[in-house]
Amino acid sequence: MSQLRPERQDVVIEACGLTMKYGSNLIQSNLHFQICKGEVFVIMGGSGCGKSTLLKHMIGLYQPADGEILFGGQSYFTASQEQQQDMRRRWGVTYQGGALFSDKTLAENVALPLEQYTTLTNQDIRDMVHYKLALVGLAGFEEFYPSQISGGMCKRAGLARAIALDPDILFFDEPSAGLDPLSARRLDDLILQLRDSTGATVVIVTHELASIFAIGSNGIYLDANTKTQLDTGSPQTMLNHSKHQLVREFLSRGEYGDE
Amino acid sequence: MKQATLVFDTAANTVSTPNVMVTLQGNWTVDGTLPALDQLSGLQEYGQLTTVTFVASDDFSWDSRLLAWLMACQRMFESSRCQFDLSGLPEDVDDLFRLANTVPPNKALPEKHTSLVQSMINRVARLGDEAMELLAFTGELALTLFRWFSRKGSARWSDILSFCHQSGPSALPIITLQSVLIGMILAYLGMVQLRQFGAEVYVSNLVGVGMVREMGALMAAVIMSGRTGAAYAAQLGTMQVNEEIDALTTLGIKPMDYLVLPRTLALIMTIPMLCLYSNILGMFGGGLVATSMDVTWTMYLYQLRDAITFGDIMTGIFKSFVFAVLIAMAGCRAGLACGRSSAAVGQATTNAVVTAIIYLVVADAGLNILFYHLGI
Numbered sequence: 001m002s003q004l005r006p007e008r009q010d011v012v013i014e015a016c017g018l019t020m021k022y023g024s025n026l027i028q029s030n031l032h033f034q035i036c037k038g039e040v041f042v043i044m045g046g047s048g049c050g051k052s053t054l055l056k057h058m059i060g061l062y063q064p065a066d067g068e069i070l071f072g073g074q075s076y077f078t079a080s081q082e083q084q085q086d087m088r089r090r091w092g093v094t095y096q097g098g099a100l101f102s103d104k105t106l107a108e109n110v111a112l113p114l115e116q117y118t119t120l121t122n123q124d125i126r127d128m129v130h131y132k133l134a135l136v137g138l139a140g141f142e143e144f145y146p147s148q149i150s151g152g153m154c155k156r157a158g159l160a161r162a163i164a165l166d167p168d169i170l171f172f173d174e175p176s177a178g179l180d181p182l183s184a185r186r187l188d189d190l191i192l193q194l195r196d197s198t199g200a201t202v203v204i205v206t207h208e209l210a211s212i213f214a215i216g217s218n219g220i221y222l223d224a225n226t227k228t229q230l231d232t233g234s235p236q237t238m239l240n241h242s243k244h245q246l247v248r249e250f251l252s253r254g255e256y257g258d259e
Numbered sequence: 260m261k262q263a264t265l266v267f268d269t270a271a272n273t274v275s276t277p278n279v280m281v282t283l284q285g286n287w288t289v290d291g292t293l294p295a296l297d298q299l300s301g302l303q304e305y306g307q308l309t310t311v312t313f314v315a316s317d318d319f320s321w322d323s324r325l326l327a328w329l330m331a332c333q334r335m336f337e338s339s340r341c342q343f344d345l346s347g348l349p350e351d352v353d354d355l356f357r358l359a360n361t362v363p364p365n366k367a368l369p370e371k372h373t374s375l376v377q378s379m380i381n382r383v384a385r386l387g388d389e390a391m392e393l394l395a396f397t398g399e400l401a402l403t404l405f406r407w408f409s410r411k412g413s414a415r416w417s418d419i420l421s422f423c424h425q426s427g428p429s430a431l432p433i434i435t436l437q438s439v440l441i442g443m444i445l446a447y448l449g450m451v452q453l454r455q456f457g458a459e460v461y462v463s464n465l466v467g468v469g470m471v472r473e474m475g476a477l478m479a480a481v482i483m484s485g486r487t488g489a490a491y492a493a494q495l496g497t498m499q500v501n502e503e504i505d506a507l508t509t510l511g512i513k514p515m516d517y518l519v520l521p522r523t524l525a526l527i528m529t530i531p532m533l534c535l536y537s538n539i540l541g542m543f544g545g546g547l548v549a550t551s552m553d554v555t556w557t558m559y560l561y562q563l564r565d566a567i568t569f570g571d572i573m574t575g576i577f578k579s580f581v582f583a584v585l586i587a588m589a590g591c592r593a594g595l596a597c598g599r600s601s602a603a604v605g606q607a608t609t610n611a612v613v614t615a616i617i618y619l620v621v622a623d624a625g626l627n628i629l630f631y632h633l634g635i
Contacts, residue, residue: 102600105369118289124327130334131327135358140365147600148369166289166322186361193358197351198322 010037012169012201013058017067020053026227027053031067033220033232040195040202040215042235044250045222051205052096052173054222058203059093059171060084071169089117092167092200096174098154100146106133106157107142113164132160136190152179156187163194170194172204176211184208188215209253213239221247261285261318263293278309283348284316287325296328296335309340314347321348326355333360396592400523400584403515407524414520422525426487430533433482438470438537441478442544445469449545450552459553463562466545471567475538476575477623480582483530484615488590491522492611495594496604504595514595523587527580534579538572570635581622589615 013035020027027050035041043051056062058069060076068075071087079087100109110129114120120128133139136156146154155175162170175191176184188211195202206212212219216235223230223246230244239251249255261284268280287293299311313329315321329352333343345353407414449465495518498504504514546559593611597603 103602120289124293124324127327127331128323131323131330131359134330134360134362134364135326135355137362138365139359139362140367141369144369145600147598147603163323190358193354197355 011035012037012039012072013041013203014070014073015067016070018054018057018064018069019066020050020057020062021065022053028222029066029228031220031222031229033229035201035203035218037201038195038199039218040191040204042212042216042219043203043205043222044207044212044219044235046224046250049222049224050227051222055171055173055203055205059091060088089165090168091171092162092165092169093171094155094158094162094173094175096177097151098146098158100154100157100161102146105143105145106138106149106160109146109157110161110164113161117165128164129160132164133157135163136160137186152183155179156183159187159190166198167200169201169203172202172206174205174207176206176208181210184211185214191215209251212251221250263287263291265294265298266316278312280312280314280347282314282316283319283325285318285320287319287321287328289322289324291324293324293328296331299332299335310342310344311336312344312347315349321352325352326359329356330359393592396588399515400519400588403513403520404523406516407520414516414524418521419524419528422522423529425490426483426525427529427533430482430486430529431536433486434479434533434537435540437478437482438475438540439544439547441474442466442470442541442546443548445474445541446545446548450548454553459549460558460562462545462549462554463559464566466549467542467563467566468571470538470541470545471571471575473575473623475541476534476579476582477619479530479533479537479579480586480619481616483526483533483583484586484589484619485612487526488586488611488615489608491587491590492593492597492607493604495591496597496607499595499597500599500601500604519587519591519595522591523584526583526587530583530586531576531579534575535572538575574630574635578623578626581626582619585618585622586615589618 011034015031015033018031019029020031031054033041043054045051053062057064063077068077074083074087076084076087100106101112104112107126107129110132111125114125114128118125129142130139133141136159138153138156138160141149141153141157146157149157155178159172159175170191172191175187179187191202191204192215194200202215204211204216212235218233219235219238220232221230221238221242221244222228231238231242231247233242235251238247242248242251263283263285266282266284268282281299285291329343329345336343343356345356445466446462449462450459453459453461453465495504495514498518504518507514507517542563546556549559550556590611593607593614597607
């Protein structure tokens, strides 16, 4: 894009001319952005602009209609089966509602990726599951089923499952929606802590302005009308210097719109 | 990378400052093997330890595995008043460890999942309740149907017709296959027995009366309970999971009117027609077998005309009405009573089919006894 960015070495995710469609229905076109290692990249935009769709394209659930998304220079859809498997192992994804398997306990949910990808013994997996659940504040809930805990707890359990394998890239779809302010704050802290301690890159879809400014170090604003990105950059820079009134309005809840 | 090991240093352990330093070496990641926790239990020998200091050696790598291990250690030392000092480990380890301990562990236990025997006992104990629930549902459905027939109800024809379309025409192929085969089976059964008396032509009576009074209605109903009853349970169950039914109720729309009634009416309309269709194809199937043996089509059809009365046909149709209501009831009730998880939807579907088939068999037996005594 036109915005000047310092040349950075380790670009983890790069979108080149990405166009997304559902059938013949255009969602977003011609997206360009780069996400560097250790960044918290925020996908912003009004409702229905395709934020979650972009996330689903990134994690390989949908194939781009045009352009591509590169992970360290490699597109998911042209990679071999083994490469795809390897890429997925390095991703952790949390979904809007948690997407826990409802016929499994929380412990079984978190253990699933560990059983799938590692050769740990059962005892080691139990210890690991205990730690991951404690990390999201759910220690002692191992034997509960998702239907027995609240929606916010389901979300956190979903996060525990996503970080089970210490992923390099963490994807979040609306992590703080439906959480109380304190839990949301704790989740933000947790995300930053995980980023700091594991060097993970975080991609996040969110509406929460507080979260956007607290944790976002880079971001993209998608517009539903023009069906393309309006701006990229850090949320603070976009708030103060974006050329687009819409972006400034969005980031200030409409207060800095008119100038 | 070297395997993960522990080195104990008890030099600092004195009575005034009870302290043991544990140095962690090697590979503490998911790929490695960690030392057993028992190695640490030896620490208890050093008397009243108050602090265990963990220190990382130079060749040391870690990931979540280390923290999982530390948490396990912590649980082991839970009873003693021992503190862990992680300041000798990378700062991130200390941070994550503290983060994991921010929220005290939950002590409450989840609701127990009962054993098979216990759950069976519970079910028997709940039979009374269930009978009451069934009665209540039946009553409500009856009232809803009554309101609809007296033009006060609110099922929309577009809904009813779309459910008719789902349940009726699209079930034709499987009903066809099944009816023809059932007719053939009846005919084979009859032919072999009747041949002993030289009364082969009466195979028409057997197939005709069998299909019209019994098999046509029953088999159409069994297919529909598996096809449509289960589908209804899954639809309503999923709506329950998505809180759609709560949404309807808060909008002031009764799920009974909006969801159950059109489905029930659709089945009431389609199942008798499918039953008639099944009767005809069953007789045709019987004819195929009969004519392949000693009976001609003319004889078969002529005898068939004498064997079946209008009353027989109406008996079958009446049964299919009753079956339709029962299938709709079983399916919709299972769906509305569904829990809030995807597993519950599966259970609701199973429940719908099983109860529907039980209802069918019981109702069929009851109706047969009734018809016998009434001389119909």
